[in-house]
Amino acid sequence: MRLLLSSLAAIATACAPTVSSIDWLVTAPRILAVRAEPAEAKPGATASFSALIAAPLGTSTGAPSWSFCVATKPLTEDNIVSDACVGTSALLAAGKGATILAATPSNACSLFGPETQAGGARPSDPDATGGYYQPLRVDLGATEPTFTLVRISCDLANASAAAAATFAQAYVPNHNPQLLALRASMGGSVVSLDAIPVGVHVSLTASWPTASAETYAYYDSASDTVSTKRESMALAWYASSGALDQEATGRAEGDRATFSNNGWTAPPSGGSSQLWIVLRDSRGGVDFASYQLTAIP
Amino acid sequence: MRTAALLAVAAAFYPASASAQQPTDEVSVRGVRHSHDVVAMTVQAQEAKTVAGTEGDPVKVVQDLPGVARPSFGSGDLIVWGSAPRDTRTYVDGVEIPVLFHGAALRSTVNENLVQSVTLSPGAYGADYGRGLGGLVQLTTRDLPEQGAKAYLDVDTIDGSAMVSGALGDRVRIAVAGRYGWLDRLLPIVTAQNVDPYFAIPGYGDYQSKIEVQLGEGERLDAVLLGSRDDLSMTIPDADPSRQRSETTRAEYQRLYLRYRRNSDASSVEVVPWFGRDGSTLNAEFGATPDMLDSSTWRSGLRAMHRSRVAPWLGLSVGIEVDDAQSDIRRRGSLEVPPREGDITVFGQPPGRDVNVDHWSVGILDIAPHGQLDVDLGPLLVSPGLRADAVLTTVGRQTPKVGSTPSVGLAHLDGVLEPRIAVQWRVTPRVSLLGAAGVYSQPSDPTDLSSVFGNPTLGTSTAQHVALGPSLRLTESLRADVTGFAKWMSNLAVRSPLPTPQLAEALLPDGSGRSYGLQILVRQSPSKGLSGWMSYTLSRSERTTPTGGWRLFDHDQPHILTLVASQRVGAWIFGTRLRVASGLPRTPVVGTFYDAASDQYDPLFGSQNSIRLPTFWQLDVRVDRSLLVGRVTVDAYLEALNLTDHTNGEEYVYNIDYTRRGTITGVPLVAVVGVRVDL
Numbered sequence: 001m002r003l004l005l006s007s008l009a010a011i012a013t014a015c016a017p018t019v020s021s022i023d024w025l026v027t028a029p030r031i032l033a034v035r036a037e038p039a040e041a042k043p044g045a046t047a048s049f050s051a052l053i054a055a056p057l058g059t060s061t062g063a064p065s066w067s068f069c070v071a072t073k074p075l076t077e078d079n080i081v082s083d084a085c086v087g088t089s090a091l092l093a094a095g096k097g098a099t100i101l102a103a104t105p106s107n108a109c110s111l112f113g114p115e116t117q118a119g120g121a122r123p124s125d126p127d128a129t130g131g132y133y134q135p136l137r138v139d140l141g142a143t144e145p146t147f148t149l150v151r152i153s154c155d156l157a158n159a160s161a162a163a164a165a166t167f168a169q170a171y172v173p174n175h176n177p178q179l180l181a182l183r184a185s186m187g188g189s190v191v192s193l194d195a196i197p198v199g200v201h202v203s204l205t206a207s208w209p210t211a212s213a214e215t216y217a218y219y220d221s222a223s224d225t226v227s228t229k230r231e232s233m234a235l236a237w238y239a240s241s242g243a244l245d246q247e248a249t250g251r252a253e254g255d256r257a258t259f260s261n262n263g264w265t266a267p268p269s270g271g272s273s274q275l276w277i278v279l280r281d282s283r284g285g286v287d288f289a290s291y292q293l294t295a296i297p
Numbered sequence: 298m299r300t301a302a303l304l305a306v307a308a309a310f311y312p313a314s315a316s317a318q319q320p321t322d323e324v325s326v327r328g329v330r331h332s333h334d335v336v337a338m339t340v341q342a343q344e345a346k347t348v349a350g351t352e353g354d355p356v357k358v359v360q361d362l363p364g365v366a367r368p369s370f371g372s373g374d375l376i377v378w379g380s381a382p383r384d385t386r387t388y389v390d391g392v393e394i395p396v397l398f399h400g401a402a403l404r405s406t407v408n409e410n411l412v413q414s415v416t417l418s419p420g421a422y423g424a425d426y427g428r429g430l431g432g433l434v435q436l437t438t439r440d441l442p443e444q445g446a447k448a449y450l451d452v453d454t455i456d457g458s459a460m461v462s463g464a465l466g467d468r469v470r471i472a473v474a475g476r477y478g479w480l481d482r483l484l485p486i487v488t489a490q491n492v493d494p495y496f497a498i499p500g501y502g503d504y505q506s507k508i509e510v511q512l513g514e515g516e517r518l519d520a521v522l523l524g525s526r527d528d529l530s531m532t533i534p535d536a537d538p539s540r541q542r543s544e545t546t547r548a549e550y551q552r553l554y555l556r557y558r559r560n561s562d563a564s565s566v567e568v569v570p571w572f573g574r575d576g577s578t579l580n581a582e583f584g585a586t587p588d589m590l591d592s593s594t595w596r597s598g599l600r601a602m603h604r605s606r607v608a609p610w611l612g613l614s615v616g617i618e619v620d621d622a623q624s625d626i627r628r629r630g631s632l633e634v635p636p637r638e639g640d641i642t643v644f645g646q647p648p649g650r651d652v653n654v655d656h657w658s659v660g661i662l663d664i665a666p667h668g669q670l671d672v673d674l675g676p677l678l679v680s681p682g683l684r685a686d687a688v689l690t691t692v693g694r695q696t697p698k699v700g701s702t703p704s705v706g707l708a709h710l711d712g713v714l715e716p717r718i719a720v721q722w723r724v725t726p727r728v729s730l731l732g733a734a735g736v737y738s739q740p741s742d743p744t745d746l747s748s749v750f751g752n753p754t755l756g757t758s759t760a761q762h763v764a765l766g767p768s769l770r771l772t773e774s775l776r777a778d779v780t781g782f783a784k785w786m787s788n789l790a791v792r793s794p795l796p797t798p799q800l801a802e803a804l805l806p807d808g809s810g811r812s813y814g815l816q817i818l819v820r821q822s823p824s825k826g827l828s829g830w831m832s833y834t835l836s837r838s839e840r841t842t843p844t845g846g847w848r849l850f851d852h853d854q855p856h857i858l859t860l861v862a863s864q865r866v867g868a869w870i871f872g873t874r875l876r877v878a879s880g881l882p883r884t885p886v887v888g889t890f891y892d893a894a895s896d897q898y899d900p901l902f903g904s905q906n907s908i909r910l911p912t913f914w915q916l917d918v919r920v921d922r923s924l925l926v927g928r929v930t931v932d933a934y935l936e937a938l939n940l941t942d943h944t945n946g947e948e949y950v951y952n953i954d955y956t957r958r959g960t961i962t963g964v965p966l967v968a969v970v971g972v973r974v975d976l
Contacts, residue, residue, distance in 0.1 A: 075792045075803055076794050232538060
């Protein structure tokens with residue numbers, strides 16, 4: 001029996017991969033998130049685009065440059081954008097700076113949505129929320145490129161007239177969620193962000209208003225009906241020092257809670273640390289915030 | 298004097314005259330099962346179940362036969378002579394079954410005590426089989442004991458099985474068998490670790506029943522029921538629900554067939570009508586992105602064959618194969634899932650965000666009359682054959698659904714003439730030259746015929762096979778075969794390379810493939826308690842599309858070396874197996890970009906399939922011991938898999954931003970113990 005049990009345990013532990021990664025630790029300038037305002041608009045509409053650029057304290061960053069991707073992704077590629085946009089052959093310059101104003105390409109719904117350019121062509125597929133997206137590239141110095149997806153309002157694909165009318169009446173374009181003030185606590189007691197004892201573990205709570213997790217109309221092409229879904233919320237956490245328990249937390253679609261907890265251990269050497277939080281809803285809406293945490297002896 | 302293999306062939310065609318010459322001490326044959334199946338290798342169950350690493354399951358020996366590549370880790374795929382896994386067909390008594398193994402080849406789906414022999418035809422086989430571009434695996438069920446009742450109970454660390462058989466009078470014999478896998482339930486008891494992401498263990502079971510009725514002299518009717526199911530459920534939790542992954546799969550099949558056989562001096566007849574169902578379900582979620590594929594297929598068919606001796610030097614075989622499959626398929630999710638051969642991706646990469654849905658029906662009726670001659674010209678045996686596959690494909694929807702508009706279906710008829718030939722030239726009593734060639738076709742996979750995810754107009758794929766080489770009889774029990782082979786495949790379904798494909802053309806029949814190589818087999822037939830073989834296959838398999846150059850096939854494995862040996866010493870049997878295989882091709886990650894919408898990184902790839910996983914090698918040993926306790930026989934075995942505890946890198950895995958690469962390692966030294974009780 002001992003032999004049997006050890007053998008089974010060996011099978012169970014045999015296959016663990018040998019790589020790990022700490023993505024939440026910011027050691028060099030990088031883009032963490034991009035927010036479009038409004039979060040969803042018709043192609044051709046002007047929107048503001050803001051990048052959350054993270055860098056260790058005392059590090060300067062340059063201004064990012066922006067460009068729209070105008071190449072459709074072939075079915076043979078598995079990334080979120082076409083390889084042509086990772087190169088420079090299919091980009092449309094949009095501006096330069098931490099925040100820019102730019103109009104999305106007016107043909108976005110035919111490039112990345114259900115409106116096909118040529119008769120008989122296969123339309124793009126929506127995501128799980130029914131949305132279509134215009135890829136937007138942001139370049140910051142020599143770092144690897146960053147892409148985000150800007151939600152665009154397009155007509156439904158292959159819907160009956162009745163379903164399309166119902167959807168048009170019920171659908172409200174997405175709004176960005178809103179992060180409320182971060183709360184830190186230790187042993188149930190609130191801790192000031194600028195007076196965290198060195199080396200201790202504090203609980204961080206990020207929260208958002210109930211309205212941030214919106215309900216929205218969803219067209220189900222299988223049944224040709226319009227139903228209602230609720231956004232899920234995802235939080236990404238980053239820090240310049242210390243140790244975060246999780247790099248990502250969140251709430252599922254059916255989870256009504258409006259907060260999410262993480263833990264942070266202050267560095268034993270003390271000093272200031274930068275913390276960044278990015279809140280994303282499942283329809284592409286984004287909010288972000290940064291905080292300075294100070295560990296004291 | 299020809300070898301036992303050739304005698305067995307003769308027996309198949311000239312039953313009365315050849316039966317007297319059949320050697321009685323020979324339990325396995327190499328070479329020609331039929332005279333037109335010159336590169337097949339047959340292993341009798343009695344020999345196969347003593348091979349180390351099979352845990353007593355004779356069907357698992359297929360993975361050790363020449364020409365069979367080692368599949369990717371955790372897979373039970375059969376990759377034969379560079380063909381895709383689903384291009385190789387598996388049959389039980391001539392009836393196709395969809396899967397040969399439970400899970401990652403843990404166990405065969407047919408009870409080992411019902412199996413008489415396992416035959417692998419890697420290619421260039423005769424006209425009586427078709428519908429596949431790859432190889433053939435044929436299981437034959439054993440004859441049941443003619444008298445009395447027998448039972449066995451077999452228990453090991455993986456599963457338990459039992460079988461009861463008995464004779465009801467002089468003419469009727471019956472057997473019932475079943476198996477239940479419990480490894481998925483045992484593992485959580487011994488470890489708290491979540492093993493699911495990299496070594497998921499399915500729950501499985503199977504059942505069989507066989508009734509044999511002796512109708513008269515040389516005339517018999519068998520009724521056989523087969524069933525199998527696999528269930529797998531796993532979840533990779535994450536504090537962020539959008540990163541949580543879960544997957545539930547179920548695969549099952551049932552078969553019921555009759556097998557009528559009549560043998561006389563000059564002819565033989567075999568008729569096998571059959572009926573069954575195949576079902577598979579995949580439900581996965583990558584965060585909020587669903588992935589569902591549900592397929593249910595009613596299968597029915599008929600295989601009939603008449604063999605006769607027209608003249609002392611001429612044999613004639615004519616037959617027909619009918620196969621009907623009526624599928625109902627639902628799919629929801631990304632085009633990228635499940636991945637296809639040729640997709641450039643890395644292990645663990647999340648699927649695309651795109652979601653679509655389709656529900657479609659497919660009917661594929663394949664009627665294939667075939668005929669074969671066996672012309673015996675002394676030292677030369679020539680077997681020309683012809684098979685004509687007429688495939689009627691009906692698809693319930695030719696364009697994607699628009700609102701509630703009724704669907705418009707389509708039907709298309711494909712016909713393929715498939716000439717085949719096999720030649721055996723006995724150069725000397727010890728040296729023969731074997732050659733075979735043929736055209737092969739394969740109907741479309743019903744899951745490829747979606748107007749949303751595939752292309753309903755896809756037709757049959759075709760291939761040409763050629764095999765040639767000498768066969769040397771070194772001693773009475775030792776022989777060597779060297780076979781060069783080549784395959785050319787065309788009309789393979791591949792993803793459309795266009796940025797904006799045409800409607801209902803996500804897949805196109807534009808893929809081509811080629812595979813070529815050399816295999817060497819040295820085989821020791823059971824003699825003085827010693828049996829085994831050494832096989833080495835050198836091969837290269839490639840694929841291309843009109844817009845791309847030739848690249849390595851995803852399962853290309855240039856070097857495969859297998860050494861299998863068993864030695865009986867009294868009541869003990871000692872066995873060993875050594876396997877060495879090239880690592881599978883992989884595409885390197887040469888860069889990355891950040892996806893700020895999902896907070897993840899996407900990889901940028903280098904040249905497709907331009908690196909390989911590390912070379913795999915593993916040594917296994919097995920010890921069997923039989924005890925007779927009164928009227929009860931107890932067989933116990935111990936297998937040590939990966940005796941040297943060699944660390945095999947089975948898959949590359951990357952950190953989150955693709956800056957570091959590691960490996961998932963294979964199974965370390967594992968002991969498997971089993972006990973079998975025969976009553």
